[in-house]
Structures are given as structure tokens and as C-alpha cells.
Amino acid sequence: MNRVFVTGIGAISAIGNNIAEQLQSLRKGTNNIVSAKFLKSAIKLPVAEIPHSNEELTSLAGLPGGVTYSRTFLLGLIAAKEALETAHLSDRSDLQLISSSTNAAIEITENIYQHPEEHQSLLKYFHANQIPLDIAKELGINGRQYTISTACSSSANGIMLATRLIRSGKAKRVLVGGNDSLARFSINGFNALEIASPTGSRPFDENRDGVSLGEAGAYLVLESEEAAKGKPVYGEVRGYANVNEAYHATATSPEGKGAQQAISDALAIAHLSAGDISYINAHGTGTKVNDLSESNAIGNLFGDQTPVSSTKGYTGHTLAACGALEAVFSILAIREQQVWGNCRLLQPMSETSMNIVKETRSATVNHVLSNSFGFGGNDTSLIFSKI
Amino acid sequence: MASYIISSALLSPQKTFEGTFPEEPIITESLYLLCAEPDYKQIIPPVRLRRMSHILKMGLATSYLCINESEVKPDSVIVGTGQGCTGDLENFMRACSEGPEELLSPIPFINSGHNTLAGQIAMASQIKGYNMTYLQEAASLESALSDAMLLLEEGTSECTLVGAIDEFSALSFKIFDRDQYWRKEAVNNLDLLKAEKPGAIMGEGAGFFCISNRPDRQNIELVASESKMNFGTEASVKWVTDLLNQYNLTTNDIDLLFVGRKGDQLTDDTSYAGIEQLFPTATIAAYKHLSGEYPTAQSFALWMAVKVLSGQQLPAYATLKAGTRGTKTILLYNNDLSTENVIIVRKG
Structure with missing residues (x-):
């Protein structure tokens, strides 16, 4: 492999x-x-x-x-x-x-x-x-x-x-x-x-x-790895998974079952456990439904320690481009050893105990989880790692 | 690891939904061919049917049939669609471009998402694994099939449902009419390939296939599904010859060749004559006079290929040139001038 x-x-x-x-x-x-x-x-x-x-x-x-x-x-x-x-x-x-x-x-x-x-x-x-x-x-x-x-x-x-x-x-x-x-x-x-x-x-x-x-x-x-020999490398794609929640045409389940499955499957492919993840770049669209279900999924798997943010407060929701854009931001988090603030956040939602990154700060970043969820129950998680 | 086609279903302008080659083709004198649709109420639960667009009905009904025919329930869904959910995309585009932009009905917007069908299939048949949609004109089916083969090879999936679908679109018909893409006068579809005129007739269809890592008793192996962008820089013949080499095949191994001739005097020979000459002793078959032209039309040929390998006789109305030997290995070649696409299947 x-x-x-x-x-x-x-x-x-x-x-x-x-x-x-x-x-x-x-x-x-x-x-x-x-x-x-x-x-x-x-x-x-x-x-x-x-x-x-x-x-x-x-x-x-x-x-x-x-x-x-x-x-x-x-x-x-x-x-x-x-x-x-x-x-x-x-x-x-x-x-x-x-x-x-x-x-x-x-x-x-x-x-x-x-x-x-x-x-x-x-x-x-x-x-x-x-x-x-x-x-x-x-x-x-x-x-x-x-x-x-x-x-x-x-x-x-x-x-x-x-x-x-x-x-x-x-x-x-x-x-x-x-x-x-x-x-x-x-x-x-x-x-x-x-x-x-x-x-x-x-x-x-x-x-x-x-x-x-x-x-x-x-x-x-x-x-x-072979094709990249001798080149500067920004990071590695270690984990990935896509599942279908099969729940609703546009909404996610409140418990975030599909998201949990995608994240767990990606961790398994990467041979990592939740505790290894240094930063989560969430899908975080800003809708009532997505953010609740995603924070439930993250809370269930990661508890309240792992730093989490959505970068959609900076860039808006760029639809089909957001997965790649946020992959770039995840790679930059590894290169810069920084986690990105959850821009435009005033008062963190009360339903979650997630550790939301309020402002950009330095951190040890070895493994980043990036989530992207689409209409049609489509849930994808990627894991990027420092070399 | 090998991949096998263990079930197939095709909704098309011909009576293919019954699962066998029709004795006689449906003959239409028209500029386009529409699907011979089943009574969807008998297939799709009414609560789902209510908000479904044409393409969703076509796709969901065909997916049910394909899953029912399969010995193994698929765990993953991959759909390839050339132009996507164009009907509701056009409806919503008109609503926000021609009417006042106020609170519009979201239903056509939801249904315009090109992965809506794959999501609906997942919900209807509760298939919660990998769920993907390729939106790629004439290469959509080939991308979907090769992704399915990779899933099986990885062990991520034991059986993947692959669908190819496109619906008739009045707007595409109007837009692409501008560069001699379509016929100007209605034509008897059975005479399409003989009449020397520019342009094709438009069609639509849904073809679904269960691809498994274990053969069923028909033992039909999906050997290859390949695509190449076509900028006119490399000869098609060389590409196909190289592909055969890559899969340890020679031109003599191909007993039956399906070509995507669409009755267009301007492009048919340049697209297909070279490939046909590459296989001088093979039987040559065509299908776009039966299906009409649409981006994923090669799924019509794949369904026919599966039927031939299951022991059904290739109908005379699809045969361009009869070969002399039995059929073990089949190559499908479709060229839409921006991509070239090859599928190879054989009796295992």
C-alpha cells in the first residue's frame, strides 16, 4: 500500500x-x-x-x-x-x-x-x-x-x-x-x-x-511516497471514509450517526484513535441542524478536549469546493502548527461541550480531522497527518 | 481480484425493463426517444413517489429491480450521470431567473442536486456504505464502474450497486441543437444508422448493475472500465491497443464489439471506423438507434453485453456486422469527441 x-x-x-x-x-x-x-x-x-x-x-x-x-x-x-x-x-x-x-x-x-x-x-x-x-x-x-x-x-x-x-x-x-x-x-x-x-x-x-x-x-x-521523493512534503493523507446516513434528503440526524460513522471509519483506516487527533476542522455550516448534529457526533467521539473550529465563518460555505479548501486549511494547520479560530463566534452554542477554538493560536498539530457533509446524507471525513 | 456483474436492469426507450431482449424493437419516428416507463406506482411507495422528478423515478425503479435480481444485497451505491438531474435543475433555474426571486419551493432545488438519486437509493434500500456520484458526461459510467472495482479490490465492499442515468432534457435539446448535434428532421430510429445525415437523436435511460467480488452462476467478469480525455492528440486505436495489452488481451480475444455510432454523418466514421478495423473478425453491434444518444448510453450496451454473456442471442436489429464465432469477450467503445470510454466484460 x-x-x-x-x-x-x-x-x-x-x-x-x-x-x-x-x-x-x-x-x-x-x-x-x-x-x-x-x-x-x-x-x-x-x-x-x-x-x-x-x-x-x-x-x-x-x-x-x-x-x-x-x-x-x-x-x-x-x-x-x-x-x-x-x-x-x-x-x-x-x-x-x-x-x-x-x-x-x-x-x-x-x-x-x-x-x-x-x-x-x-x-x-x-x-x-x-x-x-x-x-x-x-x-x-x-x-x-x-x-x-x-x-x-x-x-x-x-x-x-x-x-x-x-x-x-x-x-x-x-x-x-x-x-x-x-x-x-x-x-x-x-x-x-x-x-x-x-x-x-x-x-x-x-x-x-x-x-x-x-x-x-x-x-x-x-x-x-515514491513519486514525491526528494520534494518538500506538506503532510500525508492518512485516513478517509464516506458513508451515507440514509436518513433525510437534506438534513442530518440529530445524533449525527452518519458523521460518527464516517469519522470512526476514517480513524480506523488511519490506524489512529480519537485521542491522537490534534485539531478538528468541522463542516460547521452555521445551520441549527448541521451544527447540532455534528457537535453531538464530535462530542460522542472526542469528548470536550480536542480543539474544534469551523472555518466557514471566514470563507462562507463554498459548497463543492469546501472539502478541498478546508483540506488546504488543515494542511496549513500542520505546517504552521496553529489551530484556526472559529471566526465570527460570539457565544458558543449551549448544547455542546466541544472545545471550540475561539481565536487562532499556536498548538502542537500532528493529526487533523476534516469533515464535509453533503445533502443526500453524504458524510465524508479525512485525516491529514504531519510527516 | 476480479469483479463480477451479478445482476443488471435497464429502463430505456425499448422494452428492456422485462429483462430480456425484446423480440421486436419499438420503432419511433422522432427527433428523440423517451423511456418505455413502467407503472411507477407498482414499484415505488407512494409516499416517496409524490415529490420525485422524472430522473429520480427512472433511477429508483431501476435500482429496485437490479437489487431484487441480485443474490447479494449491495452495501454501496455509485451513480454515474452525464448531465445530472437536469429536469428539476431547469425548473429551479427558470423559477429564480424568470419569476420574482422570493420564497420559492425548495423541492426542485433539492431534486436538482446531482447526488439526490444516490441518496434516495440509500434511503429507500437502506444502503449505508459508500455513496458516490460522478457527473462527467460520457465518462460517468466508466468512472463509476472503476470506482466500484477499486472498492471491491480494497475489501471496502462486497457488492456495489452501480447506476448510469440521464433524462431527456428539453433545454439540452434546444442548446446543443445549435451545433448540428441533433437531427433536424424526425427519423425512423431503425433507419438512423443508414441515413447519411448530420446529427443524432436524443435519448434517455437508466442502467443499473450489481458488481460483486464473487461470481454468480452466470460468471460474468467486469474486466476493465477506462476513460481518456480526447484532445485529438493521440490516436484512439493506439489507446485501445495499449489497453488490451494492459489487460493481457489481444485484438483476437474480442468476439463482440459494441460501438457508439449514433447516426451522425459528420462524426461516426472518424470516431469508430478505426476501432472497427482493429477487430476485423469480431461481431460488431450498435445500440444508439434503440436508446438514442445520451451521455451514459454505453450502459445500454453494457446491459446487452451482460445478456449476451448470459446466453441470449444478440438481436439482428442491433447487429451491424455478424462475426463467425461464439462470444466470450466483449469490448464496448464510446467516443463523444471529448472523451473516449472503454468497458470490457467476459465470460469467466
Whole structure:
């Protein structure tokens, strides 16, 4: 069984255009949950919007101007490029690609479907797999490609697949991640479900009132131990698991049975026990239901000692990208030996005795658990370890 | 470790839901083919049926049939869908783009999640293990199958339910019509592959397969499920030849070849002629005149392949060129111009 190392990371979110900027925000505790400047929707709720126009993002992605690209594609390309650069990967012939977004390029298609004849060059975005293919083409990736769509656990599941492919010898190196941009479709969806926060998301807070949607691109390069030989390594993917709670279409069970199962299975794969985990990066969406059920699951398995935080108070809920984005934050926790504060928390929820990290601080970080849960009962846990 | 297909079920525009090759195909003169649907009320409990979209009904009904036919209850679910839950995605997109954006019904939003079907199957059949959805155009089924093979190899699963599904979408039909993707005039589907005109006819379908680490008495082995991005840089023929090598097979081992010819004068020969020539003595079969074209249509061919390996005779209406020998090993090849996809199955 091959070990799986993280050799590259890249991300863009509302709190920074790259790893360095986001690290600074995580340290300072600055979030960017604001009213939207670029998203066109009558639903005026706070969102974690990346403060750049599509033209600015095009230039950040190193693409020529004068062409309209999907914002989701641009976020993915920016993050993927940074991940490949940090991994010093110039030969991409055997690189595989695993990607995710919630609804492909819905931020484009929702605006052009009524008059397709006026947008000939954008019609390709109606193909559900266009963004990963465009990223592969742009970066010269020739290996096998997979696209996962399991709502908010999508890119965590991508990391799990990449790890399994490398462990079994079916891949040497994989670029894996997710990308999602704000769209009228998603903000209306969360609004219709009555789980969008009117005041700005406060995960694990007593007065939490829902999700603030965000947007991000986040990618990691995973390589087998052999392929990574001689390279700087950020950490190792030690554990992973995905289960289905088979309970409800969108909600989690109050006891968090699915979450507990995913966490326990991931610990078993990693040959670790709950006491070995130094920090938990929770899914923590800021909804009443998720945060209660997740804190019950964590409380049952970890008690009240292990530091826990949700980083969605910084970045909003970036849907299909959040698993990869939070994997990057977990890897950074290991590299920096810091645990991230639960941004925007005012009063910790009374139902839990979890040890919520209020402000970013130094800590010994050897093993990080990262949870990502999606609609459809989809529960995924990943464990990242220091080498 | 080997993987085996121990049950299969197919809902399609043909009468395949009964589990055998229909004597005669359904002939339609149309621009698209829709599924010959069963009475869902007989299959899906009414309380579930009430809020279900078309694709969820198709998928859940077919999953029940496949699980019922299987000797082993699956512990994991993997769905591959080319375009996902497009019907309710379009409904919700219209609701928030054309109407006032106020408190909309969340039902179409929930049903637009592309993993809704895999979640519904988990709930309906109480399958609480691994649950995955690939949304990947023509490579979706192949990703789902290779993930299932890996799960079995790891010992994570003993039996995984793999589904391939796409529903007819009025919007996709309209959008992709713009680049000669679809026929302009209705065509008799049985004449589709003969008529030399540009464009395909659209279809839909749901194919489900139980993949197990132990064979049943039919002993049908799933040997390979592979995909490759197609940027026109490498010849398809070389890719397929290399794959055969990788699985210790030669071109002579392939007795039956399924090709994804869709009746499109502009692309059929460039996509398939080279591959057909690679297997000069094999029987060649086609199916998109029966299923219509949709991203996961190769599941229709996989269902046929399973039936042939179970001893049913390949129908004349699916045979492009008859070979001379019996069928032990079958290769399926589908090329949608952005990806190429191969599945290999054989009698164990």
C-alpha cells in the first residue's frame, strides 16, 4: 500500500487570492462576509464573495483578456496553477485530475439559457464536465480525469478517491480539488430551504441562523511516497471514509450517526484513535441542524478536549469546493502548527461541550480531522497527518 | 481480484425493463426517444413517489429491480450521470431567473442536486456504505464502474450497486441543437444508422448493475472500465491497443464489439471506423438507434453485453456486422469527441 503525500496546495477564496493571503486572514481572524458586489440576485443576503470582477480573475489566472470565461472555471484554474507550482510539477503527462463543482458553470448558464443564440461561445458551459476538461487542457494534463458531484462533500470525496487511487497504485500523482462561484441558483436554493443566514453565518454560535454562501477554488497535489521523493512534503493523507446516513434528503440526524460513522471509519483506516487527533476542522455550516448534529457526533467521539473550529465563518460555505479548501486549511494547520479560530463566534452554542477554538493560536498539530457533509446524507471525513 | 456483474436492469426507450431482449424493437419516428416507463406506482411507495422528478423515478425503479435480481444485497451505491438531474435543475433555474426571486419551493432545488438519486437509493434500500456520484458526461459510467472495482479490490465492499442515468432534457435539446448535434428532421430510429445525415437523436435511460467480488452462476467478469480525455492528440486505436495489452488481451480475444455510432454523418466514421478495423473478425453491434444518444448510453450496451454473456442471442436489429464465432469477450467503445470510454466484460 503506497503512502499518499500532499506536495502542493493552492486556493482562492473570499479571504485571499492565494495561500499566503489566506494564511494571513486565518491568523488575523478577518472574514469577508459582506453584501454582494458581483452576484446579481434579488436575494440580498450576506455572502463571502471574492472581491474581484471576472476580468480581474481572468488576469489573475494568467489568461488573455477579451474572452468571457466561467467564474467557476477561473477560480479553479487559479487554485490549480498555484497547487502545481508549489508541487514543482512541470511534467504533467502522468498527472490525473479529479474535480468538482456543484452545478458545473451554473453562474453562466442561468444567465444565457433564455437566449442561447446570443452567446455562441459560452454554450459549451452547458456540458456538465466542461470546466474540468478546460482546466486539464489549460494545464496540459493528460492522465485520467474524474468529476465527482455529491453536493457539499464533493471535493472531500475527490481527495478520498485520489488517495485510494494512489494507495492502490492506480495513480502516481493526482491534482484534486473543487471550484464553485456564487450564483443566483444557489442563493435562491438555500433561501428557499430557509437555511440562508440573514445576519452572516456564525458556525457553532448559540444564535446561529444559517449558511452564508461563499465561492472558492481549491486544489491539492497528492503524490505517492515514491513519486514525491526528494520534494518538500506538506503532510500525508492518512485516513478517509464516506458513508451515507440514509436518513433525510437534506438534513442530518440529530445524533449525527452518519458523521460518527464516517469519522470512526476514517480513524480506523488511519490506524489512529480519537485521542491522537490534534485539531478538528468541522463542516460547521452555521445551520441549527448541521451544527447540532455534528457537535453531538464530535462530542460522542472526542469528548470536550480536542480543539474544534469551523472555518466557514471566514470563507462562507463554498459548497463543492469546501472539502478541498478546508483540506488546504488543515494542511496549513500542520505546517504552521496553529489551530484556526472559529471566526465570527460570539457565544458558543449551549448544547455542546466541544472545545471550540475561539481565536487562532499556536498548538502542537500532528493529526487533523476534516469533515464535509453533503445533502443526500453524504458524510465524508479525512485525516491529514504531519510527516 | 476480479469483479463480477451479478445482476443488471435497464429502463430505456425499448422494452428492456422485462429483462430480456425484446423480440421486436419499438420503432419511433422522432427527433428523440423517451423511456418505455413502467407503472411507477407498482414499484415505488407512494409516499416517496409524490415529490420525485422524472430522473429520480427512472433511477429508483431501476435500482429496485437490479437489487431484487441480485443474490447479494449491495452495501454501496455509485451513480454515474452525464448531465445530472437536469429536469428539476431547469425548473429551479427558470423559477429564480424568470419569476420574482422570493420564497420559492425548495423541492426542485433539492431534486436538482446531482447526488439526490444516490441518496434516495440509500434511503429507500437502506444502503449505508459508500455513496458516490460522478457527473462527467460520457465518462460517468466508466468512472463509476472503476470506482466500484477499486472498492471491491480494497475489501471496502462486497457488492456495489452501480447506476448510469440521464433524462431527456428539453433545454439540452434546444442548446446543443445549435451545433448540428441533433437531427433536424424526425427519423425512423431503425433507419438512423443508414441515413447519411448530420446529427443524432436524443435519448434517455437508466442502467443499473450489481458488481460483486464473487461470481454468480452466470460468471460474468467486469474486466476493465477506462476513460481518456480526447484532445485529438493521440490516436484512439493506439489507446485501445495499449489497453488490451494492459489487460493481457489481444485484438483476437474480442468476439463482440459494441460501438457508439449514433447516426451522425459528420462524426461516426472518424470516431469508430478505426476501432472497427482493429477487430476485423469480431461481431460488431450498435445500440444508439434503440436508446438514442445520451451521455451514459454505453450502459445500454453494457446491459446487452451482460445478456449476451448470459446466453441470449444478440438481436439482428442491433447487429451491424455478424462475426463467425461464439462470444466470450466483449469490448464496448464510446467516443463523444471529448472523451473516449472503454468497458470490457467476459465470460469467466
